[in-house]
Amino acid sequence: MSNKVxxxxxxxxxxxxxxxxxxxxxxxxxxxxxxxEGLPELTDAHWKVIDFxxxxxxxxxxxxxxxxxxxxxxxxxxxxxLFPKGPAKKVAKIAGLGKPEGCV
Amino acid sequence: MKTFLILGAGTAGTMMANKLAHHLDQSEWRILIVxxxxxxxxxxxxxxxxxxxxxxxxxxxxxxxxxxxxxxVIFSGIExxxxxxxxxxxxxxSQVVYYDQLIIATGTRIVPxxxxxxxxxxxxxxxxxxxxxxxxxxxxxxxxxxxGGRVVVNVAxxxxxxxxxxxxxLFLAHAFFHERGMRxxxxxxxxxxxxxxxxxxxxxxxxxxxxxxxGIHLESEFNISEVDNTRQVVSSYDGRELNYDLLVTIPVHMxxxxxxxxxxxxxxxxxxxxxxxxQSKKWPNVWVxxxxxxxxxxxxxxVAHFEADILIENVLRAIDGLPxxxxxxxxxxxxxxxxxxxxxxxxxxxxxxxxxxxFPMPGVGPFDLLKESExxxxxxxxxxxxxxxxxxxxAELPFESQxxxxxxxx
Numbered sequence: 306m307s308n309k310v311x312x313x314x315x316x317x318x319x320x321x322x323x324x325x326x327x328x329x330x331x332x333x334x335x336x337x338x339x340x341x342e343g344l345p346e347l348t349d350a351h352w353k354v355i356d357f358x359x360x361x362x363x364x365x366x367x368x369x370x371x372x373x374x375x376x377x378x379x380x381x382x383x384x385x386x387l388f389p390k391g392p393a394k395k396v397a398k399i400a401g402l403g404k405p406e407g408c409v
Numbered sequence: 410m411k412t413f414l415i416l417g418a419g420t421a422g423t424m425m426a427n428k429l430a431h432h433l434d435q436s437e438w439r440i441l442i443v444x445x446x447x448x449x450x451x452x453x454x455x456x457x458x459x460x461x462x463x464x465x466x467x468x469x470x471x472x473x474x475x476x477x478x479x480x481x482v483i484f485s486g487i488e489x490x491x492x493x494x495x496x497x498x499x500x501x502x503s504q505v506v507y508y509d510q511l512i513i514a515t516g517t518r519i520v521p522x523x524x525x526x527x528x529x530x531x532x533x534x535x536x537x538x539x540x541x542x543x544x545x546x547x548x549x550x551x552x553x554x555x556x557g558g559r560v561v562v563n564v565a566x567x568x569x570x571x572x573x574x575x576x577x578x579l580f581l582a583h584a585f586f587h588e589r590g591m592r593x594x595x596x597x598x599x600x601x602x603x604x605x606x607x608x609x610x611x612x613x614x615x616x617x618x619x620x621x622x623x624g625i626h627l628e629s630e631f632n633i634s635e636v637d638n639t640r641q642v643v644s645s646y647d648g649r650e651l652n653y654d655l656l657v658t659i660p661v662h663m664x665x666x667x668x669x670x671x672x673x674x675x676x677x678x679x680x681x682x683x684x685x686x687x688q689s690k691k692w693p694n695v696w697v698x699x700x701x702x703x704x705x706x707x708x709x710x711x712v713a714h715f716e717a718d719i720l721i722e723n724v725l726r727a728i729d730g731l732p733x734x735x736x737x738x739x740x741x742x743x744x745x746x747x748x749x750x751x752x753x754x755x756x757x758x759x760x761x762x763x764x765x766x767x768f769p770m771p772g773v774g775p776f777d778l779l780k781e782s783e784x785x786x787x788x789x790x791x792x793x794x795x796x797x798x799x800x801x802x803x804a805e806l807p808f809e810s811q812x813x814x815x816x817x818x819x
Contacts, residue, residue: 371566371676382634385646391604391630 330401367397421699422514427803531638557594558654584748752785
């Protein structure tokens with residue numbers, strides 16, 4: 306666990322860089338993390354996914370990829386296009402949530 | 410007379426039936442268990458079938474043999490579970506069963522249909538699973554005559570049953586081809602959606618080295634998008650393509666269709682369950698155990714076994730009108746067969762990843778943790794006997810249900 310300043314806001318992050326307190330998150334924080342993750346611009350489609358994850362998160366954990374596709378109506382392919390490589394992990398990071406559970 | 414209904418007579422359901430028959434006053438309670446299949450499979454044994462180490466009869470027995478007297482058994486599918494009405498509708502004659510307490514132990518199943526192209530022409534020709542009895546037997550026949558080539562072992566999506574089984578399959582395949590003098594004719598590729606060889610960091614590092622030493626290529630963060638069996642290629646969402654001559658798939662896992670039809674599960678049809686009490690998150694007289702839960706623990710027989718010790722305590726309290734008190738800690742304990750008569754043992758829970766050290770066990774132990782040894786292989790071999798003769802019957806085993814730090818080294 307360590308402290309980091311993102312977009313001028315002090316936030317707590319874990320060893321893998323995931324925020325540990327979802328309440329510290331702001332939209333500006335999201336934009337800044339997205340840049341670090343190689344996404345220079347967040348479109349409406351990105352925000353739709355981020356908002357979905359924040360509104361359905363339980364215990365500060367982000368939903369799984371399948372929950373996101375079921376809940377947003379986007380296909381897995383579209384999610385990979387929006388958030389290349391690992392969409393579930395990437396969205397979790399940008400949305401200020403913990404890694405989705407179920408990876409055990 | 411009150412009814413205690415158990416759905417599913419697999420590992421978890423059978424253990425609970427035995428425990429309930431032992432504890433409940435049978436003049437007050439009727440215990441009923443429902444399952445669609447009359448055969449009990451020792452699922453950890455499926456892994457050994459493709460390599461001819463176990464035959465079909467090593468892994469199957471009649472379910473009824475393991476269910477105690479005094480437990481009524483109905484062999485039927487399940488149409489719907491209606492927790493608000495406290496009833497379950499069976500597929501056989503649309504029979505309706507009302508219950509006072511319900512345990513859902515309907516497990517998980519593979520759904521290869523979820524991956525486009527996976528069940529096309531190549532299915533059980535040069536594309537196999539080993540997570541079903543039929544798949545494991547079909548693959549054993551194929552391997553007997555296979556001249557060699559490129560085998561891709563692919564995990565479609567997490568979670569899967571027994572997350573170490575794909576690794577064991579790779580180690581055993583390496584040993585199998587080596588012992589047949591054809592390892593140089595076989596290229597082995599492991600394509601997994603995980604960032605490394607396993608979910609937990611220290612085990613991932615040890616297993617990653619094991620793969621490297623055996624010349625097995627690891628293709629990590631590979632999220633399969635489709636299979637094209639005409640070209641014999643699997644593709645990932647990020648545009649990677651892997652050629653194969655033989656594809657061994659660990660398909661998408663989902664909960665039972667009964668959970669799906671009843672609308673009581675999550676996106677993968679696993680039932681939302683309190684991770685400590687094992688009570689349904691919605692209905693206080695509904696309990697969930699084993700692979701059917703959505704818990705962030707491994708889907709494995711050892712987990713079901715540790716959960717059963719917790720669950721029996723909590724349901725007995727519930728019957729007496731008390732709130733649950735026993736807490737499941739996510740404990741899992743897995744032997745990992747690594748080939749050439751050796752194996753690993755890992756022991757972990759929700760919070761503590763598998764650590765090296767020693768695992769004490771009265772009489773036969775200690776076993777090495779996170780380290781290869783011959784004793785661990787014999788532990789795994791011996792476990793099949795324990796499973797049939799002790800574990801299913803709900804007997805006490807020399808393992809604690811809560812994980813212990815004794816012998817572990819951080």
